[in-house]
Amino acid sequence: MIKEFIAHTREDGQTQPLEEHLLNVAKMAADFINIEDWKSWAYLAGLWHDLGKYSEGFQSYIRATGKTDDDEEKVATRVQHAIHGAFQAIQSNVKLGKILAYIIAGHHAGLADWGTEYTGRKALQNRIADNNEKKVFNKLLSNIPDSIRNARFPQELPKNGSRLNKKNISFWIRVLYSCVVDADFLDTERFICSEKGLQRYQYPFLQELKKRFDSFMERKTKEAVPSKVNEARKIVLEQCKNISSQEPGFFSLSVPTGGGKTLSSMAFALNHALSYNKKRIIYVIPYTSIIEQTADVFRKVFGESALVEHHSNIAAEKDTVLNRLASENWDAPLIVTTSVQFFESLYAARSSTCRKLHNILNSVVILDEVQLLPPEFLQPILLAMNTLKEIFGVTFVLSTATQPALNENGILKRNAIDYGLKDVRPITEKSESLYKDLLRVEIKFPHEINASQTWDEIALELCRHESVLCIVNRRKDCRELFDRMPKGTLHLSALMHGAHRSGVIENIKTKLNNGENIRVVSTQLVEAGVDIDFPIVYRAFAGFDSIAQAAGRCNREGRLVKGKVYVFNPPQSSPSGLLLKAEQCTKELLAIDNVNFSTPEIFEKFFSLFYSSINDLDEKGIIDLVTKEAGKGNFWFRTAANRFTLIPEGSTFSVLILCSETEEILRNLSFAGPNRENMRKLQRYTVNLYKNVFDEMYAKGFIKEVYEGIWATTTLDVYKEDVGLDIYQKYFSSEKMIISE
Numbered sequence: 173m174i175k176e177f178i179a180h181t182r183e184d185g186q187t188q189p190l191e192e193h194l195l196n197v198a199k200m201a202a203d204f205i206n207i208e209d210w211k212s213w214a215y216l217a218g219l220w221h222d223l224g225k226y227s228e229g230f231q232s233y234i235r236a237t238g239k240t241d242d243d244e245e246k247v248a249t250r251v252q253h254a255i256h257g258a259f260q261a262i263q264s265n266v267k268l269g270k271i272l273a274y275i276i277a278g279h280h281a282g283l284a285d286w287g288t289e290y291t292g293r294k295a296l297q298n299r300i301a302d303n304n305e306k307k308v309f310n311k312l313l314s315n316i317p318d319s320i321r322n323a324r325f326p327q328e329l330p331k332n333g334s335r336l337n338k339k340n341i342s343f344w345i346r347v348l349y350s351c352v353v354d355a356d357f358l359d360t361e362r363f364i365c366s367e368k369g370l371q372r373y374q375y376p377f378l379q380e381l382k383k384r385f386d387s388f389m390e391r392k393t394k395e396a397v398p399s400k401v402n403e404a405r406k407i408v409l410e411q412c413k414n415i416s417s418q419e420p421g422f423f424s425l426s427v428p429t430g431g432g433k434t435l436s437s438m439a440f441a442l443n444h445a446l447s448y449n450k451k452r453i454i455y456v457i458p459y460t461s462i463i464e465q466t467a468d469v470f471r472k473v474f475g476e477s478a479l480v481e482h483h484s485n486i487a488a489e490k491d492t493v494l495n496r497l498a499s500e501n502w503d504a505p506l507i508v509t510t511s512v513q514f515f516e517s518l519y520a521a522r523s524s525t526c527r528k529l530h531n532i533l534n535s536v537v538i539l540d541e542v543q544l545l546p547p548e549f550l551q552p553i554l555l556a557m558n559t560l561k562e563i564f565g566v567t568f569v570l571s572t573a574t575q576p577a578l579n580e581n582g583i584l585k586r587n588a589i590d591y592g593l594k595d596v597r598p599i600t601e602k603s604e605s606l607y608k609d610l611l612r613v614e615i616k617f618p619h620e621i622n623a624s625q626t627w628d629e630i631a632l633e634l635c636r637h638e639s640v641l642c643i644v645n646r647r648k649d650c651r652e653l654f655d656r657m658p659k660g661t662l663h664l665s666a667l668m669h670g671a672h673r674s675g676v677i678e679n680i681k682t683k684l685n686n687g688e689n690i691r692v693v694s695t696q697l698v699e700a701g702v703d704i705d706f707p708i709v710y711r712a713f714a715g716f717d718s719i720a721q722a723a724g725r726c727n728r729e730g731r732l733v734k735g736k737v738y739v740f741n742p743p744q745s746s747p748s749g750l751l752l753k754a755e756q757c758t759k760e761l762l763a764i765d766n767v768n769f770s771t772p773e774i775f776e777k778f779f780s781l782f783y784s785s786i787n788d789l790d791e792k793g794i795i796d797l798v799t800k801e802a803g804k805g806n807f808w809f810r811t812a813a814n815r816f817t818l819i820p821e822g823s824t825f826s827v828l829i830l831c832s833e834t835e836e837i838l839r840n841l842s843f844a845g846p847n848r849e850n851m852r853k854l855q856r857y858t859v860n861l862y863k864n865v866f867d868e869m870y871a872k873g874f875i876k877e878v879y880e881g882i883w884a885t886t887t888l889d890v891y892k893e894d895v896g897l898d899i900y901q902k903y904f905s906s907e908k909m910i911i912s913e
Contacts, residue, residue: 174231177315179222180363181234188363190225191317197221200355201348204530206565209330210344214351217275219323220260221352224253226315227308254279255299256309262300264325270805273300275349279356283349283521283809286801290811338802340559343518345807347564350529354501357527374477375504378453381474382442388473389435401730404610405432408600412436415599416443420450420567422557422596426575426772428610429724434469434540437571440599441536444567454507454537456514458544458700464674465702466540467508479506502528511545512818518556519794521813534565541700542570542578543717543775546818547750547783548791554578554591555795561594570596573724574717575772576779591795607772612727613709613735615719621759624741631656633738634710638689642710643696643722645746649712651900654693664694668896669829670856673697680704698725705729709737714746715754716761716778750786757781792816825866827875828884829857829891842878859897869899 179193198218202211224230229251254277261272270286277299278284288295299305313321329336336344376384389409396402408427415423416439423440427433441453455470457463467481480502514537520526537560539545545553560566570578570593578593600606631653634640644650647665654663664676677698683690684705696714698704699721705728711719719739727735746752757778761767767774783789792815797808830838834857837850861869866883869875869890878884885891892898 174228174315177226177231178234179225180360182364190222191320193359193363194219194222194320196359197352197355200359201351204351204354205347206534207330210348212324212326213272213330214348216261216323216325217272217348217352218355219320220257220272221276221279221356222253222257223260223276223316223320224251224256224309224312227251227253227256227312228315229308252305252308254281255302255305256312258296258300259306259309260321261325265327267805268326268329270296271345271348274345274807274809275352278349278521278523278809279352280523282523283346283526283813285808285810286806287808290808294810335563338799339555340563341802342798342807342809343556343559344563346518346520346526346809347530347533349523350526353523354527354530357500375480375506376474376478378442378445378450378505381478381505382446384474384478385438385442389439392435399730401430401610401612401728404606405436407606408432409436409439411600412440413443415597416440417447418597420444420448420565421561422593423567423569423599424575424596425569425571425599427571427573427600428607429573429721430612430728430730431573431606431610433571433573434466435473437538437540437569438470438473440569441538445536448567450534450536450565450567452502452505452507452531452535454502454509454514454532454535455540456509456511456537457540458511459697463508463510464670470506470508474506479508480504481508500524500527502531511539515549515553515556516813516816516818518560519552519798519812519816521809532560532564532566536567536569538569538571540571542572543574543576543779544700545576545578547786547789549789549794549816549818550578550783551591551790552794552816554593557593558591568593569599574720574775574778576717577776577783591789612730612732613723613737615723615737615739617739617762618741621762622741624743626743627652627656630710630740630742634691634693637691637708639684639691639706640708640710641692641694641698641704641706641725643694643699643725644712644742645696645714645751647695648900649742649744650693650695651895654895657691657693661691661693663895664692664698665896666695666697667859667899669859671833672896674856677702677704696721703728705731707732707735709735711737711739712742712746713739713755713758714751715782716758716767716775718754719758720775753785754782757785824860824862825883826858826860827866827897828854828878828882829859829897830885830888831857831891833857834884838878838884841882841884845879846882861897861899865899 176187177190178187179190180188198215201218202215205211205214225234230253233251257276258269258273261276262269274283274296277296281294284294284296284299285291286296288298292298329341393406396405408431412425425433425437425440427436438453438455444450445453455466457466463481467479470479517525517528517532520529557568561568579596630642634642634653635658642653644653647667650663650665654661662676662680664673666673668676680690680692681704692698692706696718699718702725704725706726709722709726711722714722719737723735723737726737746755761774761778761781794812794816797812797815801807828834828838834854837854841850841854866875869885870883874886874890875883876886885897890898890901
């Protein structure tokens, strides 16, 4: 007879009583929820999550091995424990018990699909039908304290203001799951490694962040040189502050490029958060290539250690222990992250990814460059956003110079199903006047709208200007044009690793600030969030949004009466797919409308036309997986998570670049394997390659697997100081092969 049931063991032999762990997790999970009639659900899921540990088999296992890793997918030989709490939930209430069954059965392995059509035997339907585990459960029941086993089960779904329905209930389950998973992690951490737990949450509160922000902005305003642009920025800032007192919900911040959106949106967020007792501010950025610039701006405002950066491209020196801990569950007042990290988390199934979800509740989320949301995922994204706003108390700020048509009356209303955003309130007043005041450029389209030019002709035009930026649509186009430009021209594309790109961008800024002449050929990576200011910009034909973003790199500070932006047709049109559709929609609008870039309505027209040209705004069929059988309690969480990948797995390969900064680390990696510190350092030296390019370079021996699943270039020759990874060179020299077989 077992006298004491334990949940965990430490290396020093100390044990944590199982009842203590269950009560700790239950209380913490309930405390994470700010809606009263949800608390009992989170509490019960936490209370029953480890009931399987009352089995004699599990107690023998943990006492014999001392293992604390309960991951069912990693420890194949362990005794199952997660499914037994699911049995308890379903026995308590056959219909509603399924909700807790998903949470409890998946608290290590992840949220499961209900049916077997996509994931086979791992489906919840199969697991709760396992007669062998039912026998184990029936045997362990007598070991469970009555106060835990007989805890009251809710007899109906919450009603108090939650407005749960078939569209949003799957998100509610994910949030409950997040509460239990995070509470389980934290309580286990406190017992196993209490020092680690003490390192958490050492960030300043939002009140302190607002003081620092106000002080910074006061200094910045005093130092600003009087100009029309700075006057417009001041107006935007004041409007953001004024409207921040309005009720939470959806807000649009439509400000022309260079209008100070980053700081003004933060002013709104801080004031709004403090007015409505919001927990945190989450700043979401589309590209890792620009996230560091924004994070650096916030460091200047708030201090070095005031924010959490959660993205793959964070520099090693900024990835502190505190940053890493807060990245696990976003338990900090200011988060800077990517669109991929934010939106994929909302449809995730893995416990480690879902852990942060409950900390998105009751927050302010700023979506920077919102026009870049991927159209093929728009319906599930907007469904998630509406849910976060309606039942989870999230305020969204849609920030961009080119506001897309995402409202409920827009083109998204199809087949009598409306996933458009409801009641979006504009922050800026008289936006047409603002756009006119900040229109610092003259945009010239070709006389013959479809007439193309050769690269030689385009290069000749660029050389007539001493300082010019040219933006093209493809990496190959960038290389074709760059090869025709004179010495001293700079190249920018995603074939350059992050550290290289950052260095080139800083070089461009320095030269421009010093009044030096400079010519740059770039892909569209400079269009969003890169603060550079050229007198002349050329832009290959693209969507109106891209053209407007390119124009934002021209006469940004308004030093000229008018900058010049020239739109041209390159030898080849945009690549097939979304880029080509956007180009065609632009040309269609130009043919039928008098385009006026001084009014934001042109972008609504463009995006309405653009979205209507797309076959499916839920290309992967994700909405059906989480709504179609919601009334029966049937969800396909795992499959939805697998499909909701904004960067499809297998479409690109991340390759580490061999260079002087990485050579020693890559040598050690080959025989010693990876560690967190080295992989963080290497992250800034990666280039993503499409599969066909990767396969060709691998076949030629210029890429090899240096460790399982980790790829790197094998020679210094393939990476050039001017263009980055030289994938367009016909022949590679192997004389400098360093990483040998």
